Amino acid sequence: MFKLVRNFILFALLSVSCPSMALDHYINWLPNKQNLRQRINVDTRNWEREISIDQWAIVSPITLSDQDQATIISKFNRADYFYLPNQSIRFVLQGTGIVFDFDLKSANLTRLDRTIHSGYNFSAVRFYRNNLLYSVGGEGFWSYNRHITYFDEKSSKEWEILRPKNKGPEMISDGFQGYSRKDDAFYSGGANNKNYLEDEKIDYVKEFQRFNFKNKTWEVLGNITDVIPLKEHRTIYWNGTHFIQMARDRIYIIDPRQNEVYLYKDNATYFEAGGGEYYLSGDTIKYYHFMHRGPLSIVAVNALLKKAEFVGKFYEADYHNYYLGAAILLILAAGAYWIYQRKRKLQPTFDSLERKLLKALMDSGDNFIPTNELNEILECGTKSQENQRRIRFMTIKQVNEKLAFYYNIKNAIERTASTEDKRLITYRLKKGVREKIKAIL
Template identity: 30%
Template sequence: MKHCCLLLFLFIFPSYIRANQFAYYLSNVDHQAYRIDLYKKEIARLDSNSIWVFYHSLSTDSTYHPDFMKTAEFTVLQKKNTNRIHIFQECTNQIYVVDLTDFQLKRKDDTYYRGDNCLAYRFFRGDEIFSLGGYGFWRTNNHLIYFDKKTKEWEATNSKGQSPAGMYHGFVSFIPEKDVIVSFSNYFTDVSDDYGKLKLDQTIYQFSFFTKTWKKLGEITHPIIKQILEEYSYDDRQHLFYTGKYFVFEPSSNKNGIHKYYFINPRNFEVLEYNDLELKYARIALGVSQPQNPSTFRNGPLLLTVLQNPNPTSSDTFLLINFDELASRATFIGYLTDLPWYQSDWFYGVILLLLASILILFMKRIKPKRKKAMASDSPIQDAKLDIDLTSLRLLKSILENQKEDGLAIDEVNRILDIENLAFDTQRYRRSAMINQVNQTLTLLTGEKNSIIRVNSEEDRRQKRYKINPNCLELLQKKLAN
C-alpha cells in the first residue's frame, strides 16, 4: 500500500511543479485576449468576468517536443495577414507555431541548449525571423541572429561598424521600408566589468541590412526625454512597446491621477506627449501586468487592458486603446536629438552674431582715432610742403576749383606753360608733371595719387583734375600755412 501511494505521489506531484506553459496574444480579428496552453494543447479566451474559458483544442504530431524552463516566459509575434501565432521561449529562442486555421501546434526549431537571448527583440523581415540582443551567461550582447529553416537552428548575421555594447531593455525597432534597425537607450553589462553593473547607453544606433553595417546617428539630447529615460527604471522598461510606428512608454510618475504617455517615432525621432486630462486612462496600470499573469495584451498599436478598479457606474471590465490614434492627438515637443536652448545651434549663432557686431562697432570707433593719431604724430606729415613754384601754383588752382567740377586740361596746360606745344607733347609733359607732384605728395599724404583725373559732370568726354578726397583736408591746411 505504501508503495502504491508513493507511485501515485510521484505521478501527481510533478503536475504541480511543472514550468509555466502559457503564451498570451491579442486577436487581430475580434480584439479579444487569448491564452495558449502549450502543455494541455488548448486555447482559452478571457471572458467578460476576467475568467479564462476553454476556446479550442490544439492538435500536434510526433515531432512536437516541448522543453520549458521552470520560469519560462514567452513572447508572441503575429505576422500580418496570416493566421499563425509564433511563440518564442525567452532565454532559449525555442519557436512554437500555432496555426489558427486548422488549430495545429508545432515546434519549429531543434534548439537544445539555453541561450543568451533573454528579452531579445524579435521581428519578421519578410519571411525570415530575426532576434537581436538580449541577456544570458551573465552578460548582455548585441548579436543579430536569424532562424535558418533548413537547419532549424539560429545562425549569426555578420556585421561591421559601430555597434552598441549591448542591447537589453532598450528601444529597438525594425523599419521595413528602409530595411534598417534603429535602437537607442539600451542597457549593457558584463560580469567581468565593473562588478556587472548595468550601464545605460543613450547613443542612437542604426543597422543597415543592405551594407550589414552599424553606425551611430547621434545622442539623446532632448532635455525632457533624456531625464525621463535616465529615471525610467529597469523594471518599468519591461512595459514599453513598439506599435510599428511609435515607441510608447509612460514615465515612472504614472501612478495615480493624470497619466502621461510619450511617443517616439524612430523614423524621424520626433517626440510627442499626451496628457490624459480627461482621466480616460487613469484606471490603466501597465506596470501591474506580469508576464505570467498579464493584465494587458498588445498587438501592434492595439492594447487591451483589464481595468484594475472597475467603475461601479459602468459594466466595462476591459478597455481597448489604439496608441497610433492616441499619438495623433498628442503634442509635438521636439526631436530626440534636440539640445537645451543654451547648447542649440541658434543660440550659438546669436552669440556669434553679437560678438561680430561688437567687434565691428569697436573697429569703427578706434579707426578714426588711429587716423587722427597718424595725422598728428607722424613726422612725415609734420614735414613742410616742399615743392617747386609751378607745382605749388598747379596744386592751388586745383584746390580753388575743387568744388566747381575740378580744373580743366586747358588750365593745367597754361599753368605748366605747355599750351603752345603739340597735343601729344602736351599730354606727355602734363602726365609727367602730375606724376612727379603725386610722388612728392605721397610722403605727406600717404596716398599714391593725391591729384586724380575725373570725368566732367557737364560732359563726361572731358577730363578734369581734382584733389583726392582722402587727402583734401590735409593739403588745404598745408597750403593755408
C-alpha cells in the same frame, strides 16, 4: 486582532494560490482586431479563449507530443507570436531559440527548430523581414547578446548569424529597440547597462543607432536628449512606427525617423502597465495590468498623437567627432600652408643665362624668338648643332620647372613650329604669364 486575522487569511490564500499559479504554462495571443485573448494551456493541452477579462473557456484539445510539452515547460517564458499566411501562428519562446507552429485548423502544436542552447537572449527583439524571422540582442548568463540572427526554416532549422560590416551597440536590451519596415532598419538605444558587480549599478546607453539592412551597416544618429526621462522606471513599446514610453500620467510618443518627441498628458489615467503583458494591433497597444489578469488598457497611438504636444528632438547629433575631424583638417591645412610658404621663401636661383633668356622673352612681347636668335641669347651659336639643341632643351626645361614648382606658373615657355618653315622652332612666353614673371624678376 482584526489585522492579525486578516493577514493570516491573506497568507493562507497566497499559499494556496501560488502553487497553482506555478503550474500554469500558458502561451497567449490576441487575435487581430479583438480585445479578448486566446491561449494554449500547455499543462492540460487545451486551446482556450477568453469570454471576459481573465475568464476562459475551452475551444478544443490540442495535439502536442510529450517531448515537446516537456520542452516548453522546462524552458517556459513569454512567447512572441506571428500570424502566418497558412492559418497558423508561430511562437518563439523568449530567452530561447525554440520555435513552434500552431495550426488553427488542426489544433496541432509542432516544434520546428533544432536549437540546443538557451538562456542567452532574454528580452530579444523578434520581427519578420522579407519572410525571415529575426532575433536581435537580449541578455542572459550575466552578459549581453548584441548579435543579429535569423531563423533558417528551410535548411538548418537553426538560428544563423548576420554579420554587420561594422561594430554596433554593446548591448541591445530594454530601452528603444525596434525594426522599421519603412526604413528597412533596426533602431537601438537607451538600453540598460548593468555592471554585474557586487555593488551593481545600472546605467543607460544614451547613444542611439540605426542598422541599415541594405548595406549591413550601423550608423550612430546621436545621443538621446534630456526630453526623455531615460533613467526613471520605464515601460516602452514599439508599434512599428513609434516608440511609446509610458509614465504615470503621461505618454511620450517618439518618431525616430523624424527625430521628434510628442507628449500626451492625462491626469485621469494611469498608463504604466505594472508588470502586465501587452499586444499590438496596428498602431494600437493593448495591455493587461496586474499579472495579466486585467484590467485591459487600450492606447490608440495615432489618436493620442493628434492631441499630443511636440516637446523636442529625440536625439542630438554628437558633433565631437566632427569637431575633432575639423581640427585635424585645420592642422593639416596649416601645415601644408606653412610648407608651401617655406617653399615660396626659398627663392629659386636663376643663373645668368636663364635670366638672360627670361628677359629676352619678356622684351619680345607676343613675338616669337627664332632658334638662331635663341642660340645667340644662350651663347651657344658657335657650338655644334647637337650641343645647341641640348643647351636649348636643358635651359628651357630648368626655367619651366622652377617657375612651376616655386610660383605655380606651368609651361611658361612655349615651343611652336615656325609659320615660314615648319622644320624650324620658335619660342615665346605663354599668354597671361608675363606680369607674373615680371614680378619675380
